[in-house]
Amino acid sequence: MHQLWLIPALPFAGFLINGILGRRFSKAAVNTIAVGSVALSFVWALKTILSLGEDRIFEHYFNWIVAGGFQVGCDFAVDRLTAVMLLVVTGVGSLIHVYSIGYMAHEGGYYRFFAYLNLFMFFMLTLVLAANYLVLFVGWEGVGLCSYLLIGFWFHKKSATNAGNKAFIVNRIGDFGFSLAMLLIVVNFGTLDFGVVFHVVPSKPEAVLTTIAMLLLVGACGKSAQFPLYVWLPDAMEGPTPVSALIHAATMVTAGVYMVARSFPIYLHAPSALEMVAYIGLFTAAFAATIGLAQNDIKKVFAYSTVSQLGYMFLGVGTGAFSAGIYHLMTHAFFKALLFLGAGSVIHALSGEQDMRNMGGLRKKIPWTFWTLMMAAIAISGVPPFAGFFSKDAILVAAYQHAPWMYWVGTITAGLTAFYVFRAMFLTFFGEYRGHEHPHESPAVMTLPLAALAVLSVVGGFIKIPVWLEKFFPAAEGPENFSLVAISVAAGLIGIGIAYFMYIVKPGVADSISSSLGGLYRLVYNKYFVDEIYDAAVVKPLVSGSRVVLWRGMDAGLIDGAVNGVGSTSQGLGGWLKLFQSGNIRSYATWVLFGAIILLLTLGLIGGVR
Amino acid sequence: MSGPPLTWYLILSAVLFALGVAGFLFRKSVITIFMSIELMLNAVNLSFVAFSYQLKQVSGHIFAFFVMVVAAAEAAVGLAIILTVFKNRETLNVDQVNSMKY
Amino acid sequence: MDVILFLVFAIAAVVCAVNVVVQTHPISSAISLIGVMASLAVLYLLLGAEFLAMAQIIVYAGAVMVLFVFVIMLLNAGSEAKRGRSLTAQLLGFPLLIVFLALASYFIQRFYPGNTPVLFGTFKGGTAQMIGRALFTQYLLPFEVTSVLILIAIVGAVVLARKEL
Numbered sequence: 095m096h097q098l099w100l101i102p103a104l105p106f107a108g109f110l111i112n113g114i115l116g117r118r119f120s121k122a123a124v125n126t127i128a129v130g131s132v133a134l135s136f137v138w139a140l141k142t143i144l145s146l147g148e149d150r151i152f153e154h155y156f157n158w159i160v161a162g163g164f165q166v167g168c169d170f171a172v173d174r175l176t177a178v179m180l181l182v183v184t185g186v187g188s189l190i191h192v193y194s195i196g197y198m199a200h201e202g203g204y205y206r207f208f209a210y211l212n213l214f215m216f217f218m219l220t221l222v223l224a225a226n227y228l229v230l231f232v233g234w235e236g237v238g239l240c241s242y243l244l245i246g247f248w249f250h251k252k253s254a255t256n257a258g259n260k261a262f263i264v265n266r267i268g269d270f271g272f273s274l275a276m277l278l279i280v281v282n283f284g285t286l287d288f289g290v291v292f293h294v295v296p297s298k299p300e301a302v303l304t305t306i307a308m309l310l311l312v313g314a315c316g317k318s319a320q321f322p323l324y325v326w327l328p329d330a331m332e333g334p335t336p337v338s339a340l341i342h343a344a345t346m347v348t349a350g351v352y353m354v355a356r357s358f359p360i361y362l363h364a365p366s367a368l369e370m371v372a373y374i375g376l377f378t379a380a381f382a383a384t385i386g387l388a389q390n391d392i393k394k395v396f397a398y399s400t401v402s403q404l405g406y407m408f409l410g411v412g413t414g415a416f417s418a419g420i421y422h423l424m425t426h427a428f429f430k431a432l433l434f435l436g437a438g439s440v441i442h443a444l445s446g447e448q449d450m451r452n453m454g455g456l457r458k459k460i461p462w463t464f465w466t467l468m469m470a471a472i473a474i475s476g477v478p479p480f481a482g483f484f485s486k487d488a489i490l491v492a493a494y495q496h497a498p499w500m501y502w503v504g505t506i507t508a509g510l511t512a513f514y515v516f517r518a519m520f521l522t523f524f525g526e527y528r529g530h531e532h533p534h535e536s537p538a539v540m541t542l543p544l545a546a547l548a549v550l551s552v553v554g555g556f557i558k559i560p561v562w563l564e565k566f567f568p569a570a571e572g573p574e575n576f577s578l579v580a581i582s583v584a585a586g587l588i589g590i591g592i593a594y595f596m597y598i599v600k601p602g603v604a605d606s607i608s609s610s611l612g613g614l615y616r617l618v619y620n621k622y623f624v625d626e627i628y629d630a631a632v633v634k635p636l637v638s639g640s641r642v643v644l645w646r647g648m649d650a651g652l653i654d655g656a657v658n659g660v661g662s663t664s665q666g667l668g669g670w671l672k673l674f675q676s677g678n679i680r681s682y683a684t685w686v687l688f689g690a691i692i693l694l695l696t697l698g699l700i701g702g703v704r
Numbered sequence: 705m706s707g708p709p710l711t712w713y714l715i716l717s718a719v720l721f722a723l724g725v726a727g728f729l730f731r732k733s734v735i736t737i738f739m740s741i742e743l744m745l746n747a748v749n750l751s752f753v754a755f756s757y758q759l760k761q762v763s764g765h766i767f768a769f770f771v772m773v774v775a776a777a778e779a780a781v782g783l784a785i786i787l788t789v790f791k792n793r794e795t796l797n798v799d800q801v802n803s804m805k806y
Numbered sequence: 807m808d809v810i811l812f813l814v815f816a817i818a819a820v821v822c823a824v825n826v827v828v829q830t831h832p833i834s835s836a837i838s839l840i841g842v843m844a845s846l847a848v849l850y851l852l853l854g855a856e857f858l859a860m861a862q863i864i865v866y867a868g869a870v871m872v873l874f875v876f877v878i879m880l881l882n883a884g885s886e887a888k889r890g891r892s893l894t895a896q897l898l899g900f901p902l903l904i905v906f907l908a909l910a911s912y913f914i915q916r917f918y919p920g921n922t923p924v925l926f927g928t929f930k931g932g933t934a935q936m937i938g939r940a941l942f943t944q945y946l947l948p949f950e951v952t953s954v955l956i957l958i959a960i961v962g963a964v965v966l967a968r969k970e971l
Binding site: 672675676677679680687 | 801806
């Protein structure tokens with residue numbers, strides 16, 4: 095027995111201990127329990143993976159649902175795909191836990207934060223280890239819950255609680271699609287177990303599979319913030335920065351990509367759905383990149399960057415290059431977590447300032463942060479031999495083989511990516527300092543994880559995931575085309591160059607361009623008014639409909655009316671019946687006579703009493 | 705010559721009973737109402753004896769006997785109640801004893 | 807002979823009963839009721855219920871009606887005054903009564919089509935001996951219970967009719 099349950103159980107134990115008793119512990123004790131549980135989980139995951147062979151490791155714990163012929167067990171399984179996810183989740187997770195010790199040192203609710211983080215790890219690991227759709231869904235919902243709890247961590251801030259609500263509600267829309275997909279799977283396949291379902295897929299009609307795949311895609315869009323359900327992720331930046339790094343960069347948002355990759359047999363037999371995945375991914379990547387160009391809050395820039403990079407992962411998966419998508423998932427976890435943690439370090443250094451217009455010239459003042467962030471920026475721009483180059487290149491090549499126009503759009507987006515990331519870097523670290531704070535370097539407990547992630551961002555590309563996953567996914571990538579690679583790298587370098595020109599060489603150019611583009615700039619700056627459109631088209635009608643129809647009409651009118659009606663009917667009936675009690679003996683006697691006649695009639699009609 | 709058929713006795717009993725009911729419904733004095741009750745009981749007694757004759761058993765007589773006994777007891781207690789009511793309400797009009805009105 | 811006797815005393819009973827209901831003064835009603843009971847006693851005799859006929863005269867006419875007359879005299883009840891006020895009894899009472907009578911007659915005719923003629927002396931089971939035998943063997947329990955009932959009635963009547971309550 096590999097005791098797979100230990101992997102999620104250790105963080106869960108950490109959650110219980112910190113959650114229930116954490117209030118009375120010292121900060122050191124809370125730290126040790128929280129970080130220790132995740133680190134131990136990482137160690138155990140490593141041990142399990144080292145003993146992994148060709149087949150998957152499967153463990154069945156108990157029968158959860160037994161309803162006639164339909165059964166769902168609490169099953170965990172580890173195969174090569176799971177192994178990648180496990181290492182990413184526990185590894186990056188441990189580093190972020192260590193970082194949080196420093197970042198949250200002065201915040202209230204210290205133990206609560208770590209308890210929530212541990213709970214999140216538990217659910218994410220359950221999601222990754224699941225061997226059937228229902229257990230995966232448990233983890234899916236759980237990470238949504240933890241996301242809500244952590245985004246709204248500073249619950250006295252209205253904007254934070256609103257953002258938490260928004261995240262949860264938009265996720266729920268996706269979850270609805272996921273639930274429908276699960277129902278269809280149960281109806282058509284009779285089971286939710288991965289092994290059985292994927293084995294039987296080829297024999298099912300394509301229309302059914304396409305419907306299931308599209309509904310699963312809806313769920314993935316909700317969780318992985320793809321168009322049109324991406325609106326929650328930028329708002330989720332209200333939460334503490336470690337939360338943004340862990341949940342909204344490295345782990346939770348990747349759950350959608352993981353789920354699509356896991357369901358690859360279904361998608362391979364529903365080509366139109368797979369097309370849709372690629373389209374949505376590509377569109378989201380480009381769309382989000384354009385929005386990221388004009389943002390002034392450093393965390394918002396990285397949030398839109400996350401949405402964009404997730405679009406890349408979807409593009410990779412959607413063009414059939416599943417291992418490329420997972421590869422990018424891993425490298426993205428490294429450099430995006432680093433970007434967020436670094437941004438957190440900058441914010442910490444400036445005691446809470448997030449607007450890049452009030453930053454500048456920080457590279458001498460916080461050198462560790464500067465150098466590690468630079469590594470991440472170069473990695474995300476796709477410059478070889480850093481990590482981002484290998485994975486993004488793999489995706490773009492697969493896109494070209496699928497449809498050349500996708501490659502061009504993707505390459506231009508890569509250029510945009512490089513531009514806005516380096517814009518952020520230049521505005522923050524170069525030039526003159528435009529703010530009023532006293533920047534100080536972060537403590538070692540924060541900079542060491544940054545350094546570790548920086549190393550991973552540099553060399554992470556050499557962990558050849560596609561080779562590792564070769565046996566798992568059907569081979570989809572063809573031979574490398576050198577000219578394609580060169581063009582994509584060039585696009586990245588051009589993006590860096592333009593940013594350098596606009597923000598270092600001639601700092602005034604940016605403002606003049608934005609003012610001359612006027613309306614277009616405003617459109618992009620306001621995120622294409624998507625939130626406002628949603629509010630007018632969906633939220634307001636729903637709220638007023640609920641208030642008028644459902645609340646006043648049905649609840650107050652119909653249901654309350656029915657209940658009150660019963661009461662008033664009884665009252666009316668009683669009021670009529672009481673007239674019989676006149677106190678007059680003679681009328682009573684009359685009624686007795688009446689009853690006697692009825693009795694006589696009845697007896698006579700049934701032929702007398704035997 | 706033969707005697708009257710038994711049904712005549714039964715019809716007589718029914719008529720007497722109906723007269724008793726009429727007295728109960730249409731009179732206001734409580735003593736008259738009580739006497740109507742006695743009339744009803746007598747009518748029923750006649751019916752019992754008639755059936756006893758037809759079935760050639762003595763049970764009907766016994767039952768009529770018990771009815772008589774109970775009627776006597778009831779008359780005693782009932783009249784005592786009437787006396788008490790008269791003492792309290794100063795009236796023998798049954799329509800004025802209606803404080804159990806809703 | 808039996809028919810004539812029956813008719814005479816039946817009509818007497820009915821006339822006296824009507825009188826009970828119609829008379830205004832209670833004492834007239836009481837006397838008419840005694841008349842009814844006497845007629846009924848004769849009818850019992852015709853039906854062969856000797857003991858019952860005697861019991862009727864002694865107990866009913868002799869004791870119960872005397873009690874009634876005593877109470878009427880005690881209360882000094884006069885003639886009835888104005889009309890009553892029970893709408894229900896006035897409206898519904900008469901029709902219901904007719905219906906009741908009609909129903910009763912109909913059912914009697916249907917279930918017991920005129921047969922058994924009643925001849926004096928045919929039924930010999932109504933003697934004191936027969937009644938006594940039945941009363942003390944088969945109907946012993948009701949007999950004992952009834953005696954308790956009478957006791958209770960006596961105590962109740964005494965308690966209720968006291969001067970101070």
